[in-house]
Amino acid sequence: MATSMVVQGVILVFVWILNSSLIGVALVGAVLFSMFTMGQRVLNEAAYIRIDHKANDLYLAGPLSPESYFLGMSAGILVVYVPPVLVVGVLAVLVVPLTAAEVLLLLGLSAVVWVTAASIGYVFSTGFRDNRAIWAYSSLFFNVFGVLPPVFYPLRLFPAPLRPVVLLMPPSAASSLMQWATGVTQLSLGELLLAAGGLVAEAAILVSFAIFWARRTVRGR
Amino acid sequence: MTGEALRSEALRKVYHSKGAPPVEALSGVSMEVRRRERVALLGRNGAGKTTFLKIASTLLRPTSGSIEVFGFDVDRTPEKVRPYIAVVPQEGKPFFHLTPREQIFTYLRTRGLSRETARFRTEQSLSRMGLTDFADRLSITLSGGQRQRTMVATVIATEAPLLFLDEPTIGMDPFARRAVWASLRDLTDRGSTILLTTHYLDEAEALSHRLYIVERGHVIVSGTAEELKWAVGGTLKVTLPQAAPEVERFRSFGECALDGALLTIIVHPERLGELMEVAFRAKLSATVGPVTLEEAFLRVVGRSIDED
Numbered sequence: 001m002a003t004s005m006v007v008q009g010v011i012l013v014f015v016w017i018l019n020s021s022l023i024g025v026a027l028v029g030a031v032l033f034s035m036f037t038m039g040q041r042v043l044n045e046a047a048y049i050r051i052d053h054k055a056n057d058l059y060l061a062g063p064l065s066p067e068s069y070f071l072g073m074s075a076g077i078l079v080v081y082v083p084p085v086l087v088v089g090v091l092a093v094l095v096v097p098l099t100a101a102e103v104l105l106l107l108g109l110s111a112v113v114w115v116t117a118a119s120i121g122y123v124f125s126t127g128f129r130d131n132r133a134i135w136a137y138s139s140l141f142f143n144v145f146g147v148l149p150p151v152f153y154p155l156r157l158f159p160a161p162l163r164p165v166v167l168l169m170p171p172s173a174a175s176s177l178m179q180w181a182t183g184v185t186q187l188s189l190g191e192l193l194l195a196a197g198g199l200v201a202e203a204a205i206l207v208s209f210a211i212f213w214a215r216r217t218v219r220g221r
Numbered sequence: 222m223t224g225e226a227l228r229s230e231a232l233r234k235v236y237h238s239k240g241a242p243p244v245e246a247l248s249g250v251s252m253e254v255r256r257r258e259r260v261a262l263l264g265r266n267g268a269g270k271t272t273f274l275k276i277a278s279t280l281l282r283p284t285s286g287s288i289e290v291f292g293f294d295v296d297r298t299p300e301k302v303r304p305y306i307a308v309v310p311q312e313g314k315p316f317f318h319l320t321p322r323e324q325i326f327t328y329l330r331t332r333g334l335s336r337e338t339a340r341f342r343t344e345q346s347l348s349r350m351g352l353t354d355f356a357d358r359l360s361i362t363l364s365g366g367q368r369q370r371t372m373v374a375t376v377i378a379t380e381a382p383l384l385f386l387d388e389p390t391i392g393m394d395p396f397a398r399r400a401v402w403a404s405l406r407d408l409t410d411r412g413s414t415i416l417l418t419t420h421y422l423d424e425a426e427a428l429s430h431r432l433y434i435v436e437r438g439h440v441i442v443s444g445t446a447e448e449l450k451w452a453v454g455g456t457l458k459v460t461l462p463q464a465a466p467e468v469e470r471f472r473s474f475g476e477c478a479l480d481g482a483l484l485t486i487i488v489h490p491e492r493l494g495e496l497m498e499v500a501f502r503a504k505l506s507a508t509v510g511p512v513t514l515e516e517a518f519l520r521v522v523g524r525s526i527d528e529d
Binding site: 049052053054055056057058059060061062063064068072218219220 | 275278279280281282299303304306307308309310311312313314315316328331332333372375376379381385
Protein backbone atom coordinates (compact mmCIF):
# COMPACT_ATOMS: atom_id res chain seq x y z
CA MET A 1 0.00 0.00 0.00
CA ALA A 2 2.75 2.44 1.02
CA THR A 3 4.79 1.60 -2.09
CA SER A 4 1.90 2.92 -4.16
CA MET A 5 2.98 6.43 -3.10
CA VAL A 6 6.65 6.23 -4.14
CA VAL A 7 6.31 8.29 -7.36
CA GLN A 8 4.20 10.94 -5.64
CA GLY A 9 6.62 11.05 -2.68
CA VAL A 10 9.66 11.56 -4.91
CA ILE A 11 7.93 14.33 -6.88
CA LEU A 12 6.81 16.08 -3.69
CA VAL A 13 10.37 16.03 -2.32
CA PHE A 14 11.70 17.50 -5.56
CA VAL A 15 9.04 20.24 -5.58
CA TRP A 16 9.81 21.03 -1.93
CA ILE A 17 13.52 21.35 -2.66
CA LEU A 18 13.24 23.22 -5.97
CA ASN A 19 10.30 25.55 -5.31
CA SER A 20 8.56 25.10 -1.99
CA SER A 21 5.92 27.71 -2.89
CA LEU A 22 4.39 25.11 -5.24
CA ILE A 23 4.05 22.40 -2.61
CA GLY A 24 0.32 23.08 -2.18
CA VAL A 25 -0.31 22.55 -5.91
CA ALA A 26 1.88 19.45 -5.81
CA LEU A 27 0.00 17.99 -2.81
CA VAL A 28 -3.37 18.42 -4.52
CA GLY A 29 -1.81 17.02 -7.69
CA ALA A 30 -0.52 14.04 -5.71
CA VAL A 31 -4.08 13.24 -4.57
CA LEU A 32 -5.41 13.40 -8.14
CA PHE A 33 -2.44 11.49 -9.55
CA SER A 34 -2.99 8.78 -6.92
CA MET A 35 -6.62 8.44 -7.96
CA PHE A 36 -5.53 8.22 -11.59
CA THR A 37 -3.01 5.45 -10.84
CA MET A 38 -5.82 3.41 -9.26
CA GLY A 39 -6.56 2.61 -12.90
CA GLN A 40 -3.10 1.05 -13.18
CA ARG A 41 -3.86 -1.10 -10.15
CA VAL A 42 -7.21 -2.15 -11.63
CA LEU A 43 -5.41 -3.07 -14.86
CA ASN A 44 -2.74 -5.09 -13.03
CA GLU A 45 -5.14 -6.81 -10.67
CA ALA A 46 -7.87 -7.57 -13.20
CA ALA A 47 -5.39 -9.10 -15.64
CA TYR A 48 -3.49 -10.97 -12.93
CA ILE A 49 -6.51 -12.61 -11.30
CA ARG A 50 -8.00 -13.45 -14.69
CA ILE A 51 -4.82 -15.06 -16.01
CA ASP A 52 -3.29 -16.56 -12.87
CA HIS A 53 -6.29 -17.29 -10.65
CA LYS A 54 -8.93 -17.88 -13.34
CA ALA A 55 -11.14 -15.57 -11.29
CA ASN A 56 -13.26 -14.58 -14.31
CA ASP A 57 -14.21 -18.21 -14.91
CA LEU A 58 -15.13 -18.64 -11.26
CA TYR A 59 -17.08 -15.40 -10.85
CA LEU A 60 -18.61 -14.77 -14.27
CA ALA A 61 -19.96 -18.29 -14.83
CA GLY A 62 -22.53 -17.49 -12.18
CA PRO A 63 -25.20 -14.96 -11.31
CA LEU A 64 -22.78 -12.05 -10.75
CA SER A 65 -23.11 -9.55 -13.63
CA PRO A 66 -19.96 -8.53 -15.52
CA GLU A 67 -20.48 -4.86 -14.65
CA SER A 68 -20.80 -5.71 -10.94
CA TYR A 69 -17.58 -7.70 -11.22
CA PHE A 70 -15.76 -4.73 -12.81
CA LEU A 71 -17.15 -2.11 -10.44
CA GLY A 72 -16.76 -4.34 -7.36
CA MET A 73 -13.16 -5.11 -8.16
CA SER A 74 -12.39 -1.43 -8.80
CA ALA A 75 -14.05 -0.42 -5.53
CA GLY A 76 -12.17 -3.13 -3.65
CA ILE A 77 -8.85 -1.84 -4.99
CA LEU A 78 -9.84 1.70 -4.04
CA VAL A 79 -10.55 0.64 -0.45
CA VAL A 80 -7.14 -1.01 -0.17
CA TYR A 81 -5.10 1.82 -1.68
CA VAL A 82 -6.96 4.92 -0.52
CA PRO A 83 -5.61 5.32 3.08
CA PRO A 84 -2.23 6.84 2.12
CA VAL A 85 -4.05 9.09 -0.38
CA LEU A 86 -6.22 10.36 2.47
CA VAL A 87 -3.06 11.24 4.42
CA VAL A 88 -1.78 13.30 1.45
CA GLY A 89 -5.25 14.84 1.13
CA VAL A 90 -5.21 15.95 4.77
CA LEU A 91 -1.75 17.47 4.22
CA ALA A 92 -3.12 19.33 1.17
CA VAL A 93 -6.06 20.66 3.21
CA LEU A 94 -3.66 21.94 5.90
CA VAL A 95 -0.88 23.26 3.65
CA VAL A 96 -2.84 24.99 0.85
CA PRO A 97 -5.16 25.49 2.95
CA LEU A 98 -8.41 24.31 1.34
CA THR A 99 -11.86 25.61 2.23
CA ALA A 100 -14.79 23.24 2.74
CA ALA A 101 -16.05 23.97 -0.79
CA GLU A 102 -12.61 23.27 -2.24
CA VAL A 103 -12.42 20.01 -0.27
CA LEU A 104 -15.76 18.97 -1.74
CA LEU A 105 -14.53 19.89 -5.22
CA LEU A 106 -11.35 17.84 -4.67
CA LEU A 107 -13.44 14.85 -3.53
CA GLY A 108 -15.71 15.14 -6.56
CA LEU A 109 -12.81 15.48 -8.99
CA SER A 110 -11.03 12.56 -7.32
CA ALA A 111 -14.12 10.40 -7.80
CA VAL A 112 -14.42 11.34 -11.49
CA VAL A 113 -10.70 10.73 -12.11
CA TRP A 114 -10.90 7.37 -10.30
CA VAL A 115 -13.89 6.09 -12.22
CA THR A 116 -12.32 7.17 -15.52
CA ALA A 117 -8.99 5.55 -14.70
CA ALA A 118 -10.62 2.34 -13.41
CA SER A 119 -12.57 2.07 -16.67
CA ILE A 120 -9.42 2.53 -18.75
CA GLY A 121 -7.60 0.00 -16.55
CA TYR A 122 -10.31 -2.66 -16.83
CA VAL A 123 -10.65 -2.32 -20.60
CA PHE A 124 -6.86 -2.48 -21.11
CA SER A 125 -6.60 -5.48 -18.77
CA THR A 126 -8.68 -7.61 -21.13
CA GLY A 127 -6.05 -7.23 -23.84
CA PHE A 128 -3.28 -9.03 -21.97
CA ARG A 129 -2.79 -12.76 -22.48
CA ASP A 130 0.14 -13.23 -20.10
CA ASN A 131 1.45 -11.44 -17.05
CA ARG A 132 4.91 -10.70 -18.39
CA ALA A 133 4.18 -7.34 -19.99
CA ILE A 134 1.48 -6.03 -17.68
CA TRP A 135 3.49 -4.18 -15.07
CA ALA A 136 5.87 -2.49 -17.51
CA TYR A 137 3.22 -1.19 -19.89
CA SER A 138 0.62 -0.25 -17.30
CA SER A 139 2.99 1.84 -15.19
CA LEU A 140 4.37 3.50 -18.32
CA PHE A 141 0.91 4.57 -19.48
CA PHE A 142 -0.39 5.85 -16.16
CA ASN A 143 2.85 7.54 -15.08
CA VAL A 144 3.36 9.33 -18.41
CA PHE A 145 -0.20 10.67 -18.47
CA GLY A 146 -0.13 11.46 -14.76
CA VAL A 147 3.32 13.06 -14.40
CA LEU A 148 4.18 14.92 -17.61
CA PRO A 149 1.03 17.10 -17.88
CA PRO A 150 0.49 19.87 -15.29
CA VAL A 151 -0.78 17.73 -12.44
CA PHE A 152 1.97 18.47 -9.88
CA TYR A 153 2.75 21.96 -11.20
CA PRO A 154 0.63 24.96 -12.33
CA LEU A 155 -0.99 25.00 -15.76
CA ARG A 156 0.54 28.42 -16.43
CA LEU A 157 4.00 26.77 -16.65
CA PHE A 158 2.80 24.59 -19.51
CA PRO A 159 3.17 25.84 -23.15
CA ALA A 160 -0.01 27.75 -24.01
CA PRO A 161 -0.64 26.18 -27.45
CA LEU A 162 -0.76 22.70 -25.90
CA ARG A 163 -3.05 23.58 -22.98
CA PRO A 164 -6.27 22.37 -24.67
CA VAL A 165 -4.64 18.94 -24.97
CA VAL A 166 -3.80 18.63 -21.29
CA LEU A 167 -7.17 20.07 -20.32
CA LEU A 168 -8.67 17.02 -21.97
CA MET A 169 -6.54 14.59 -19.94
CA PRO A 170 -8.37 13.57 -16.77
CA PRO A 171 -5.62 14.10 -14.14
CA SER A 172 -4.37 17.41 -15.55
CA ALA A 173 -7.93 18.64 -16.19
CA ALA A 174 -8.85 17.89 -12.57
CA SER A 175 -5.65 19.48 -11.28
CA SER A 176 -6.22 22.61 -13.41
CA LEU A 177 -9.75 22.93 -12.05
CA MET A 178 -8.41 22.72 -8.50
CA GLN A 179 -5.71 25.29 -9.36
CA TRP A 180 -8.43 27.58 -10.73
CA ALA A 181 -10.61 27.07 -7.64
CA THR A 182 -7.71 27.88 -5.29
CA GLY A 183 -6.60 30.90 -7.34
CA VAL A 184 -3.28 29.43 -8.50
CA THR A 185 -4.19 29.48 -12.20
CA GLN A 186 -6.52 31.63 -14.26
CA LEU A 187 -8.75 29.76 -16.72
CA SER A 188 -10.81 31.35 -19.47
CA LEU A 189 -14.46 30.35 -19.68
CA GLY A 190 -13.63 28.19 -22.69
CA GLU A 191 -10.82 26.44 -20.81
CA LEU A 192 -13.04 25.97 -17.79
CA LEU A 193 -15.78 24.39 -19.90
CA LEU A 194 -13.25 22.26 -21.78
CA ALA A 195 -11.71 20.91 -18.57
CA ALA A 196 -14.95 20.34 -16.64
CA GLY A 197 -17.06 19.22 -19.60
CA GLY A 198 -14.31 17.00 -20.96
CA LEU A 199 -13.75 15.38 -17.59
CA VAL A 200 -17.43 14.55 -17.07
CA ALA A 201 -17.97 13.47 -20.68
CA GLU A 202 -14.87 11.25 -20.67
CA ALA A 203 -15.94 9.65 -17.40
CA ALA A 204 -19.45 8.94 -18.69
CA ILE A 205 -18.22 7.58 -22.03
CA LEU A 206 -15.45 5.48 -20.56
CA VAL A 207 -17.59 3.96 -17.79
CA SER A 208 -20.30 3.11 -20.32
CA PHE A 209 -17.74 1.58 -22.63
CA ALA A 210 -16.10 -0.37 -19.80
CA ILE A 211 -19.50 -1.82 -18.83
CA PHE A 212 -20.21 -2.71 -22.46
CA TRP A 213 -16.73 -4.21 -22.76
CA ALA A 214 -17.04 -6.15 -19.50
CA ARG A 215 -20.26 -7.75 -20.82
CA ARG A 216 -18.75 -8.45 -24.22
CA THR A 217 -15.55 -10.05 -22.93
CA VAL A 218 -17.19 -12.48 -20.53
CA ARG A 219 -17.23 -14.94 -23.39
CA GLY A 220 -14.19 -15.71 -25.49
CA ARG A 221 -14.53 -15.97 -29.24
CA MET B 222 -36.57 -26.51 -16.62
CA THR B 223 -36.42 -29.70 -18.70
CA GLY B 224 -35.54 -33.22 -17.55
CA GLU B 225 -32.09 -32.88 -19.07
CA ALA B 226 -29.53 -30.72 -17.37
CA LEU B 227 -27.46 -30.32 -20.51
CA ARG B 228 -27.79 -31.24 -24.16
CA SER B 229 -25.45 -30.40 -27.02
CA GLU B 230 -26.00 -31.08 -30.70
CA ALA B 231 -23.19 -31.07 -33.26
CA LEU B 232 -21.23 -28.54 -31.23
CA ARG B 233 -18.24 -27.16 -33.09
CA LYS B 234 -15.51 -24.77 -32.01
CA VAL B 235 -12.76 -23.48 -34.25
CA TYR B 236 -10.06 -21.23 -32.81
CA HIS B 237 -8.63 -18.62 -35.13
CA SER B 238 -5.39 -16.82 -34.36
CA LYS B 239 -3.30 -14.50 -36.48
CA GLY B 240 -0.50 -16.15 -38.39
CA ALA B 241 -1.58 -19.66 -37.51
CA PRO B 242 -3.93 -22.11 -39.19
CA PRO B 243 -7.38 -22.48 -37.57
CA VAL B 244 -7.62 -25.17 -34.90
CA GLU B 245 -10.80 -27.21 -34.63
CA ALA B 246 -11.12 -28.00 -30.93
CA LEU B 247 -14.62 -29.51 -31.14
CA SER B 248 -15.88 -31.23 -34.26
CA GLY B 249 -19.58 -31.80 -33.74
CA VAL B 250 -19.94 -32.96 -30.15
CA SER B 251 -23.39 -34.23 -29.22
CA MET B 252 -24.07 -35.31 -25.67
CA GLU B 253 -26.60 -35.12 -22.91
CA VAL B 254 -26.41 -35.03 -19.15
CA ARG B 255 -29.53 -35.96 -17.25
CA ARG B 256 -30.48 -34.25 -14.03
CA ARG B 257 -28.78 -35.64 -10.88
CA GLU B 258 -26.19 -37.43 -13.00
CA ARG B 259 -22.44 -37.34 -12.53
CA VAL B 260 -20.83 -37.47 -15.96
CA ALA B 261 -17.09 -37.48 -16.71
CA LEU B 262 -15.40 -36.22 -19.85
CA LEU B 263 -12.21 -38.13 -20.52
CA GLY B 264 -9.56 -37.52 -23.09
CA ARG B 265 -5.92 -36.70 -23.49
CA ASN B 266 -4.61 -33.13 -23.16
CA GLY B 267 -5.96 -30.97 -25.97
CA ALA B 268 -8.80 -33.36 -26.79
CA GLY B 269 -11.42 -30.62 -26.36
CA LYS B 270 -12.73 -31.29 -22.85
CA THR B 271 -12.02 -27.85 -21.42
CA THR B 272 -13.33 -26.16 -24.56
CA PHE B 273 -16.61 -28.03 -24.15
CA LEU B 274 -16.84 -27.07 -20.47
CA LYS B 275 -16.11 -23.42 -21.28
CA ILE B 276 -18.85 -23.30 -23.89
CA ALA B 277 -21.32 -25.08 -21.61
CA SER B 278 -20.54 -22.69 -18.76
CA THR B 279 -21.16 -19.59 -20.96
CA LEU B 280 -17.49 -18.55 -21.06
CA LEU B 281 -16.83 -19.29 -24.72
CA ARG B 282 -18.95 -18.96 -27.85
CA PRO B 283 -19.31 -22.00 -30.11
CA THR B 284 -18.61 -21.76 -33.83
CA SER B 285 -21.73 -23.77 -34.68
CA GLY B 286 -24.11 -26.31 -33.23
CA SER B 287 -26.34 -25.88 -30.21
CA ILE B 288 -26.09 -26.37 -26.50
CA GLU B 289 -28.79 -26.03 -23.86
CA VAL B 290 -28.60 -26.00 -20.08
CA PHE B 291 -31.91 -26.72 -18.34
CA GLY B 292 -33.62 -25.90 -21.62
CA PHE B 293 -31.99 -22.48 -22.02
CA ASP B 294 -29.87 -21.82 -25.08
CA VAL B 295 -26.36 -21.21 -23.75
CA ASP B 296 -25.25 -19.16 -26.75
CA ARG B 297 -28.32 -16.94 -27.09
CA THR B 298 -29.35 -16.52 -23.46
CA PRO B 299 -26.26 -17.03 -21.28
CA GLU B 300 -27.68 -14.73 -18.59
CA LYS B 301 -30.53 -17.21 -18.06
CA VAL B 302 -28.08 -20.09 -17.66
CA ARG B 303 -25.64 -18.48 -15.23
CA PRO B 304 -27.79 -18.54 -12.08
CA TYR B 305 -27.98 -22.34 -12.39
CA ILE B 306 -24.29 -23.10 -12.77
CA ALA B 307 -20.96 -22.92 -10.95
CA VAL B 308 -17.49 -23.73 -12.25
CA VAL B 309 -14.23 -25.03 -10.80
CA PRO B 310 -11.83 -23.68 -13.43
CA GLN B 311 -8.81 -25.67 -14.49
CA GLU B 312 -5.75 -24.43 -12.56
CA GLY B 313 -7.84 -21.89 -10.68
CA LYS B 314 -6.47 -20.54 -7.43
CA PRO B 315 -8.10 -18.91 -4.42
CA PHE B 316 -7.17 -15.29 -3.76
CA PHE B 317 -3.85 -15.43 -1.93
CA HIS B 318 -4.71 -12.72 0.58
CA LEU B 319 -7.97 -14.28 1.62
CA THR B 320 -8.34 -17.22 3.98
CA PRO B 321 -10.37 -20.23 2.76
CA ARG B 322 -13.21 -19.12 5.03
CA GLU B 323 -13.17 -15.59 3.55
CA GLN B 324 -12.82 -16.93 0.00
CA ILE B 325 -15.88 -19.17 0.24
CA PHE B 326 -18.01 -16.68 2.15
CA THR B 327 -17.18 -13.80 -0.21
CA TYR B 328 -17.89 -15.92 -3.27
CA LEU B 329 -21.27 -17.02 -1.93
CA ARG B 330 -22.18 -13.41 -1.14
CA THR B 331 -21.34 -12.34 -4.71
CA ARG B 332 -23.77 -15.03 -5.88
CA GLY B 333 -26.49 -13.30 -3.91
CA LEU B 334 -26.78 -15.61 -0.90
CA SER B 335 -27.82 -14.04 2.39
CA ARG B 336 -25.18 -13.51 5.07
CA GLU B 337 -26.65 -16.29 7.25
CA THR B 338 -26.89 -18.85 4.44
CA ALA B 339 -23.41 -17.97 3.19
CA ARG B 340 -21.97 -18.38 6.68
CA PHE B 341 -23.70 -21.75 7.21
CA ARG B 342 -22.67 -23.10 3.79
CA THR B 343 -19.10 -21.86 4.28
CA GLU B 344 -18.68 -23.80 7.52
CA GLN B 345 -20.34 -26.87 6.03
CA SER B 346 -18.11 -26.82 2.98
CA LEU B 347 -14.93 -26.23 4.99
CA SER B 348 -15.82 -29.21 7.17
CA ARG B 349 -16.69 -31.47 4.22
CA MET B 350 -13.41 -30.72 2.50
CA GLY B 351 -11.32 -31.10 5.66
CA LEU B 352 -10.28 -27.48 5.60
CA THR B 353 -11.41 -26.47 9.07
CA ASP B 354 -7.87 -26.53 10.50
CA PHE B 355 -6.63 -24.21 7.73
CA ALA B 356 -9.75 -22.09 7.43
CA ASP B 357 -8.15 -18.95 8.88
CA ARG B 358 -4.77 -19.18 7.21
CA LEU B 359 -4.06 -16.97 4.22
CA SER B 360 -4.32 -19.02 1.03
CA ILE B 361 -0.79 -18.00 0.02
CA THR B 362 0.51 -20.10 2.92
CA LEU B 363 -1.43 -23.23 1.92
CA SER B 364 -0.05 -26.15 -0.10
CA GLY B 365 -1.13 -26.71 -3.69
CA GLY B 366 -3.52 -29.47 -2.66
CA GLN B 367 -5.07 -27.33 0.08
CA ARG B 368 -5.59 -24.48 -2.37
CA GLN B 369 -7.29 -26.83 -4.81
CA ARG B 370 -9.51 -28.10 -1.99
CA THR B 371 -10.40 -24.48 -1.25
CA MET B 372 -11.42 -23.97 -4.89
CA VAL B 373 -13.59 -27.08 -4.86
CA ALA B 374 -15.06 -26.14 -1.47
CA THR B 375 -15.90 -22.69 -2.84
CA VAL B 376 -17.90 -24.10 -5.72
CA ILE B 377 -19.46 -27.02 -3.84
CA ALA B 378 -20.79 -24.55 -1.27
CA THR B 379 -22.97 -22.95 -3.96
CA GLU B 380 -25.05 -26.14 -4.28
CA ALA B 381 -25.77 -24.93 -7.82
CA PRO B 382 -28.10 -27.14 -9.88
CA LEU B 383 -25.30 -27.81 -12.41
CA LEU B 384 -21.64 -27.88 -11.51
CA PHE B 385 -18.78 -27.95 -14.00
CA LEU B 386 -15.51 -29.19 -12.56
CA ASP B 387 -12.40 -29.06 -14.73
CA GLU B 388 -9.87 -31.44 -13.21
CA PRO B 389 -11.14 -30.80 -9.69
CA THR B 390 -8.83 -33.13 -7.76
CA ILE B 391 -5.55 -32.32 -9.47
CA GLY B 392 -2.71 -32.17 -6.95
CA MET B 393 -4.78 -33.65 -4.10
CA ASP B 394 -3.74 -36.56 -1.92
CA PRO B 395 -5.92 -39.72 -1.93
CA PHE B 396 -7.76 -38.68 1.24
CA ALA B 397 -8.70 -35.29 -0.15
CA ARG B 398 -9.79 -36.86 -3.44
CA ARG B 399 -12.12 -39.17 -1.59
CA ALA B 400 -13.53 -36.24 0.38
CA VAL B 401 -14.30 -34.52 -2.94
CA TRP B 402 -15.93 -37.67 -4.29
CA ALA B 403 -18.10 -37.98 -1.18
CA SER B 404 -19.15 -34.33 -1.45
CA LEU B 405 -20.02 -34.66 -5.13
CA ARG B 406 -22.08 -37.80 -4.47
CA ASP B 407 -23.87 -35.98 -1.70
CA LEU B 408 -24.62 -33.04 -4.00
CA THR B 409 -26.17 -35.24 -6.71
CA ASP B 410 -28.16 -37.10 -4.05
CA ARG B 411 -29.61 -33.73 -3.13
CA GLY B 412 -30.49 -32.80 -6.71
CA SER B 413 -27.43 -31.26 -8.35
CA THR B 414 -25.92 -32.44 -11.62
CA ILE B 415 -22.19 -32.70 -12.23
CA LEU B 416 -20.08 -32.64 -15.36
CA LEU B 417 -16.38 -33.05 -14.72
CA THR B 418 -13.17 -33.64 -16.58
CA THR B 419 -10.40 -35.70 -15.09
CA HIS B 420 -7.22 -37.51 -16.02
CA TYR B 421 -7.65 -39.91 -13.10
CA LEU B 422 -9.41 -42.92 -14.56
CA ASP B 423 -10.06 -44.45 -11.14
CA GLU B 424 -11.81 -41.22 -10.21
CA ALA B 425 -13.97 -41.30 -13.32
CA GLU B 426 -14.88 -44.93 -12.64
CA ALA B 427 -15.61 -44.44 -8.94
CA LEU B 428 -17.53 -41.23 -9.34
CA SER B 429 -19.43 -41.02 -12.59
CA HIS B 430 -22.62 -42.64 -13.75
CA ARG B 431 -21.56 -42.24 -17.37
CA LEU B 432 -18.44 -41.32 -19.31
CA TYR B 433 -17.70 -39.63 -22.59
CA ILE B 434 -14.29 -40.14 -24.16
CA VAL B 435 -13.32 -37.21 -26.34
CA GLU B 436 -10.51 -37.42 -28.84
CA ARG B 437 -9.51 -34.64 -31.24
CA GLY B 438 -12.81 -32.88 -30.79
CA HIS B 439 -15.02 -35.96 -31.30
CA VAL B 440 -16.88 -38.13 -28.82
CA ILE B 441 -15.49 -41.55 -29.68
CA VAL B 442 -17.13 -43.64 -26.94
CA SER B 443 -19.79 -43.03 -24.31
CA GLY B 444 -21.51 -45.15 -21.72
CA THR B 445 -20.90 -46.53 -18.26
CA ALA B 446 -17.44 -47.66 -17.18
CA GLU B 447 -18.58 -51.27 -17.52
CA GLU B 448 -19.90 -50.68 -21.03
CA LEU B 449 -16.62 -49.07 -21.97
CA LYS B 450 -14.69 -52.08 -20.74
CA TRP B 451 -16.95 -54.40 -22.75
CA ALA B 452 -16.39 -52.17 -25.77
CA VAL B 453 -12.72 -53.19 -25.87
CA GLY B 454 -13.65 -56.87 -26.16
CA GLY B 455 -14.08 -58.18 -22.64
CA THR B 456 -13.77 -57.50 -18.96
CA LEU B 457 -10.83 -59.77 -18.17
CA LYS B 458 -7.17 -59.22 -18.84
CA VAL B 459 -4.79 -62.16 -19.23
CA THR B 460 -1.09 -61.43 -18.92
CA LEU B 461 1.41 -63.92 -20.36
CA PRO B 462 5.13 -63.25 -19.68
CA GLN B 463 7.59 -64.53 -22.32
CA ALA B 464 4.72 -65.17 -24.75
CA ALA B 465 5.73 -62.83 -27.57
CA PRO B 466 6.74 -65.64 -29.96
CA GLU B 467 3.36 -67.29 -29.41
CA VAL B 468 1.25 -64.22 -30.12
CA GLU B 469 -0.43 -65.67 -33.23
CA ARG B 470 -1.94 -68.51 -31.16
CA PHE B 471 -3.86 -65.97 -29.07
CA ARG B 472 -5.07 -63.42 -31.61
CA SER B 473 -8.45 -65.07 -31.99
CA PHE B 474 -9.24 -64.67 -28.25
CA GLY B 475 -9.31 -60.92 -28.19
CA GLU B 476 -7.26 -57.78 -28.53
CA CYS B 477 -3.57 -58.51 -28.02
CA ALA B 478 -0.90 -56.02 -26.93
CA LEU B 479 2.83 -56.69 -26.76
CA ASP B 480 5.13 -54.91 -24.37
CA GLY B 481 8.55 -56.47 -24.94
CA ALA B 482 8.06 -60.18 -24.26
CA LEU B 483 4.90 -59.55 -22.24
CA LEU B 484 1.65 -60.35 -23.99
CA THR B 485 -1.63 -58.91 -22.70
CA ILE B 486 -4.97 -60.12 -24.02
CA ILE B 487 -8.40 -58.63 -23.32
CA VAL B 488 -10.78 -61.55 -23.25
CA HIS B 489 -14.47 -62.25 -22.82
CA PRO B 490 -15.07 -64.29 -19.59
CA GLU B 491 -16.74 -67.08 -21.58
CA ARG B 492 -13.54 -67.71 -23.54
CA LEU B 493 -11.18 -67.60 -20.58
CA GLY B 494 -11.12 -71.42 -20.04
CA GLU B 495 -10.27 -72.05 -23.67
CA LEU B 496 -7.47 -69.46 -23.60
CA MET B 497 -5.99 -70.90 -20.40
CA GLU B 498 -5.95 -74.34 -21.99
CA VAL B 499 -3.94 -73.01 -24.96
CA ALA B 500 -1.55 -71.29 -22.57
CA PHE B 501 -1.19 -74.47 -20.51
CA ARG B 502 -0.40 -76.56 -23.63
CA ALA B 503 2.22 -73.99 -24.65
CA LYS B 504 3.68 -74.20 -21.10
CA LEU B 505 3.14 -70.49 -20.51
CA SER B 506 2.32 -69.05 -17.12
CA ALA B 507 -0.66 -66.70 -17.06
CA THR B 508 -2.14 -64.09 -14.73
CA VAL B 509 -5.81 -63.16 -14.90
CA GLY B 510 -7.25 -59.87 -13.66
CA PRO B 511 -10.05 -57.42 -14.37
CA VAL B 512 -9.70 -54.88 -17.16
CA THR B 513 -9.29 -51.43 -15.65
CA LEU B 514 -10.90 -48.32 -17.11
CA GLU B 515 -7.40 -47.01 -17.78
CA GLU B 516 -6.63 -49.98 -20.02
CA ALA B 517 -9.94 -49.59 -21.81
CA PHE B 518 -9.28 -45.88 -22.24
CA LEU B 519 -5.78 -46.40 -23.60
CA ARG B 520 -7.02 -48.99 -26.05
CA VAL B 521 -9.94 -46.89 -27.26
CA VAL B 522 -7.90 -43.73 -27.66
CA GLY B 523 -4.90 -45.60 -29.04
CA ARG B 524 -7.10 -47.32 -31.59
CA SER B 525 -8.46 -44.00 -32.77
CA ILE B 526 -4.92 -42.79 -33.40
CA ASP B 527 -4.08 -45.96 -35.35
CA GLU B 528 -7.13 -45.41 -37.50
CA ASP B 529 -6.05 -41.86 -38.27
